Amino acid sequence: MLFNSFSFLYFFPVVVFLYYIFPKKIRWLWLLVTSYYFYMNWNPKYALLILTSTLITYLSGIYIEKARNKGSNHKKTYVALSFISNLAILIGFKYFNFLNENLNILWNKMGLNWEVSSLNILLPVGISFYTFQALSYTMDVYRGEIKATKNFGKYALFVSFFPQLVAGPIEKSANLLPQFDRENKFDYNRIKEGLILMMWGFFKKLVIADRLAILVNTVYNAPKEYTGVELIVATVFFAFQILCDFSAYTDIAIGAAKILGFDLMKNFDRPYFSKSIPEFWRRWHISLGAWFRDYLYFPLGGSRVSIWKKHRNIMIVFVVSGIWHGASWNFLIWGFLHGAYQIIDLATYPLMKKVNDFLKINKQSFGYKLYKVGLTFTLVSIAWIFFRANTLGDAAYILKNLLAFDFDNLLNNKVYDLGLSSREFKIALISIAVLLAANLLERKYDLMDLLRKQPLIIRWSFYILSILYILFYGVYGDSDKAAFIYFQF
Numbered sequence: 001m002l003f004n005s006f007s008f009l010y011f012f013p014v015v016v017f018l019y020y021i022f023p024k025k026i027r028w029l030w031l032l033v034t035s036y037y038f039y040m041n042w043n044p045k046y047a048l049l050i051l052t053s054t055l056i057t058y059l060s061g062i063y064i065e066k067a068r069n070k071g072s073n074h075k076k077t078y079v080a081l082s083f084i085s086n087l088a089i090l091i092g093f094k095y096f097n098f099l100n101e102n103l104n105i106l107w108n109k110m111g112l113n114w115e116v117s118s119l120n121i122l123l124p125v126g127i128s129f130y131t132f133q134a135l136s137y138t139m140d141v142y143r144g145e146i147k148a149t150k151n152f153g154k155y156a157l158f159v160s161f162f163p164q165l166v167a168g169p170i171e172k173s174a175n176l177l178p179q180f181d182r183e184n185k186f187d188y189n190r191i192k193e194g195l196i197l198m199m200w201g202f203f204k205k206l207v208i209a210d211r212l213a214i215l216v217n218t219v220y221n222a223p224k225e226y227t228g229v230e231l232i233v234a235t236v237f238f239a240f241q242i243l244c245d246f247s248a249y250t251d252i253a254i255g256a257a258k259i260l261g262f263d264l265m266k267n268f269d270r271p272y273f274s275k276s277i278p279e280f281w282r283r284w285h286i287s288l289g290a291w292f293r294d295y296l297y298f299p300l301g302g303s304r305v306s307i308w309k310k311h312r313n314i315m316i317v318f319v320v321s322g323i324w325h326g327a328s329w330n331f332l333i334w335g336f337l338h339g340a341y342q343i344i345d346l347a348t349y350p351l352m353k354k355v356n357d358f359l360k361i362n363k364q365s366f367g368y369k370l371y372k373v374g375l376t377f378t379l380v381s382i383a384w385i386f387f388r389a390n391t392l393g394d395a396a397y398i399l400k401n402l403l404a405f406d407f408d409n410l411l412n413n414k415v416y417d418l419g420l421s422s423r424e425f426k427i428a429l430i431s432i433a434v435l436l437a438a439n440l441l442e443r444k445y446d447l448m449d450l451l452r453k454q455p456l457i458i459r460w461s462f463y464i465l466s467i468l469y470i471l472f473y474g475v476y477g478d479s480d481k482a483a484f485i486y487f488q489f
Contacts, residue, residue: 018030028153046125046394060138062150064142081133083135090131094327132162169266170248197252199255204244204248206474210245211427213241220388229414235388239380239384240435246485250267271284272380274373278345279376288324385398
């Protein structure tokens with residue numbers, strides 16, 4: 001079930017209404033049933049995968065805690081079994097065909113036959129997200145950060161909680177699990193704030209992301225028909241498409257959870273205003289970054305090792321992050337690029353500091369900050385080319401022809417032949433400007449608090465105009481094309 005579907009428009013109010021009517025003792029059970037119903041609307045059979053992952057990690061938590069209480073070393077065995085079995089499921093569904101194809105190529109080059117057939121299976125929606133969330137629970141119990149939960153139903157709800165089931169945020173067990181034990185009373189202010197956050201998410205998804213997708217798909221699905229300006233516009237539009245698409249899902253998820261009385265972690269913090277790549281990754285997909293930091297980077301030694309090993313650890317994290325996003329060389333290169341960006345930033349920092357000191361550059365000046373933001377956005381956008389391109393060949397062509405300007409195309413308004421009319425193109429630019437303006441205001445103000453302090457007529461005028469803007473300028477159509485980008489991960 002998609003957030004931006006009529007099914008969800010009926011589903012969510014019913015869930016909320018009955019949630020607050022039911023006694024506290026069975027509310028979690030209602031959420032568990034509705035969460036599985038939410039997921040099974042996509043493919044009922046694959047609910048068994050969530051159940052399997054849930055059962056494995058639930059039992060691992062129980063046995064890890066028993067082993068720790070007895071002083072047994074078997075707890076490492078249970079952790080290993082939990083990770084191996086869950087990752088085996090993930091690899092089988094998501095990476096088997098990629099590995100099989102590449103092994104076939106490798107063996108053929110060696111003159112050997114590789115006769116393993118590819119699997120004709122559909123990638124389960126959200127498998128990467130709920131697998132990582134379940135595995136984080138195993139590690140948290142192993143480290144003694146939380147106690148193993150004895151209530152299988154509440155733990156199953158932790159893994160399958162419908163607002164963030166498919167595309168995060170990837171919640172830590174210490175944050176979300178205890179919330180299922182508290183009594184959430186009907187709170188008008190929480191519900192209002194949740195609805196506003198959901199409205200903001202729908203604006204980003206329906207008005208910006210899905211509109212930009214039309215132009216991006218036109219160019220990136222046939223890149224060799226375009227050069228220069230068209231490729232640059234499509235690449236910049238994709239940068240905003242993926243930001244708005246993914247952060248919209250997060251906003252709707254956090255807003256929906258807030259209406260039900262639950263608090264999910266922040267997942268985006270104005271990433272395109274970052275002044276460096278490391279800062280970008282502290283602001284982009286925060287929950288995934290925290291997962292890799294806590295469960296991969298730190299276990300590898302983190303930064304408390306030699307410079308070489310620190311750089312190695314960074315590269316491992318980003319390459320794995322790239323592969324986590326998808327089973328293709330494009331995603332691996334995307335991750336490698338971000339790892340390289342990080343390492344270069346760290347390696348050149350002393351030199352750049354000396355250069356800045358020598359030139360007496362004021363790092364607090366608007367011009368310097370604008371330069372750093374522009375440079376970071378450019379580097380991120382270049383990496384996005386590999387993320388979005390259908391093949392490595394397409395990515396190579398786009399990179400080669402980005403600067404092949406044809407000024408006639410620019411002067412003749414050829415950008416209006418890329419799927420968006422002049423009117424639609426202007427709506428896209430205006431909506432992006434609204435997004436950036438809101439992001440700038442967030443630097444100094446709590447926008448929700450700012451809105452709350454306005455007179456009644458201003459608040460309701462804002463609500464009504466926002467809803468009308470979404471209704472009139474939202475892009476509606478094929479449900480498959482309207483799916484969130486991160487559903488495929």
